[in-house]
Each structure stands twice: as structure tokens, then as C-alpha cells.
Amino acid sequence: EAQVTQNPRYLITVTGKKLTVTCSQNMNHEYMSWYRQDPGLGLRQIYYSMNVEVTDKGDVPEGYKVSRKEKRNFPLILESPSPNQTSLYFCASSPQDSEYGYTFGSGTRLTVV
Amino acid sequence: GNSVTQMEGPVTLSEEAFLTINCTYTATGYPSLFWYVQYPGEGLQLLLKATKADDKGSNKGFEATYRKETTSFHLEKGSVQVSDSAVYFCALGYDKIIFGKGTRLHILP
Numbered sequence: 001e002a003q004v005t006q007n008p009r010y011l012i013t014v015t016g017k018k019l020t021v022t023c024s025q026n027m028n029h030e031y032m033s034w035y036r037q038d039p040g041l042g043l044r045q046i047y048y049s050m051n052v053e054v055t056d057k058g059d060v061p062e063g064y065k066v067s068r069k070e071k072r073n074f075p076l077i078l079e080s081p082s083p084n085q086t087s088l089y090f091c092a093s094s095p096q097d098s099e100y101g102y103t104f105g106s107g108t109r110l111t112v113v
Numbered sequence: 114g115n116s117v118t119q120m121e122g123p124v125t126l127s128e129e130a131f132l133t134i135n136c137t138y139t140a141t142g143y144p145s146l147f148w149y150v151q152y153p154g155e156g157l158q159l160l161l162k163a164t165k166a167d168d169k170g171s172n173k174g175f176e177a178t179y180r181k182e183t184t185s186f187h188l189e190k191g192s193v194q195v196s197d198s199a200v201y202f203c204a205l206g207y208d209k210i211i212f213g214k215g216t217r218l219h220i221l222p
Contacts (some may be wrong), residue, residue, distance in 0.1 A: 040214070104158070
């Protein structure tokens with residue numbers, strides 16, 4: 001089944017403890033992206049990648065890192081999480097940018113205390 | 114810059130009512146337009162799309178027509194069901210995809 005897989009689905013962590021949210025897609029898509037979803041703010045793009053070893057900042061990149069060493073994987077790294085990064089995170093992928101629409105993962109609900 | 118504006122919710126309707134969720138956009142060039150749906154506890158799913166003016170996207174009884182003259186892409190369904198309760202996002206794709214803030218829809222039995 002074609003899908004984007006995120007792990008974990010739920011995570012509670014403490015301020016400052018490094019964490020990684022994994023994202024993997026099995027559709028051979030070039031484009032991958034991370035979003036966060038917050039009430040009243042909708043979806044905001046954190047980082048995106050047009051292909052292997054090509055990443056760029058979205059609208060809200062502060063406090064996050066990404067890497068794209070393989071086409072299928074696009075992990076999101078929080079080096080020193082803070083409570084304002086408590087949110088619902090989504091990974092998405094697409095064959096190319098924009099025209100085809102995205103396939104989304106099921107989401108990761110992160111709570112930083 | 115490019116942007117998407119959709120009607121604020123929540124929208125509450127009775128089962129079998131007619132649904133319209135308004136969406137307008139601002140864009141340079143000729144973007145693709147999308148509607149996504151997010152059911153409780155799930156990620157966003159592509160509901161329908163249109164890639165050029167006057168195209169009509171349709172899926173699961175939902176329809177939307179790409180209106181260049183009014184820069185709109187309103188979502189419609191003739192008879193909603195309880196199972197249509199979800200959050201609906203209008204989106205614009207040009208150099209990247211930009212999402213509206215979402216409209217929560219409640220359907221009462």
C-alpha cells in the first residue's frame with residue numbers, strides 16, 4: 001500500500017531532551033515536507049526537501065532540523081525541544097512539487113513539558 | 114504573495130442538507146487547487162483537485178469548480194452524511210502548496 005509512515009504517533013518529552021520523529025514513504029517521491037498544525041493557525045510548513053541532499057526552510061524552521069540522506073526517509077529533529085513546540089506534526093510527500101498534491105502521514109502528537 | 118482564504122467554521126448542518134464551503138485564492142500565474150479532508154485522529158487526505166480554469170474536481174459526492182474569474186474553488190455536496198463530519202482544507206499549489214486554515218464541519222443525524 002502506498003503510504004507515508006510517521007513514528008511515533010504520540011510522544012511526551014521534557015524540555016531540552018533531543019528527539020527525532022521519523023518519516024518514510026514507499027512511493028519513490030522526490031518531494032517531502034514537514035508541517036505543524038496548531039489550533040487557529042492551520043498548517044505551517046517547517047522544512048521541505050526537493051530531493052536527496054536538498055533541503056530548505058519553510059515558514060517556521062526555528063528549533064528544527066531535517067536531513068534527506070535517502071529518498072524514502074525525511075526525519076525531523078528537535079535538538080532542544082521547548083514547550084512552544086508542542087503540536088501535531090505531519091509529514092507529506094509528492095512526486096513533484098505542487099501540481100500533484102501531497103500524501104500525508106497520520107501525524108505525530110508531540111507534547112513538551 | 115499567494116494565499117488561500119476559506120470560510121471559518123464550525124459549520125453545523127443536518128444530515129441530507131446541501132453543503133457549501135467557500136474558498137478564494139490569490140495567486141500569480143495559474144496554480145493547481147485542492148481540497149483536503151482530515152477526519153478525527155487522522156492525517157489529511159486529498160479529496161479532489163483541479164489543475165486549470167473551469168476544471169471540475171469531484172470525489173465521494175463532493176465537487177468544486179476552478180473559477181479563474183472569481184478566483185474561487187468552493188466545495189459543494191448535495192446531501193451530506195454524518196460520516197462527512199471532518200475538517201476541510203482548501204489549498205493552492207504553485208511553487209509550493211499553501212493551505213487555508215481549515216473549516217470544521219459537523220453533521221447532525
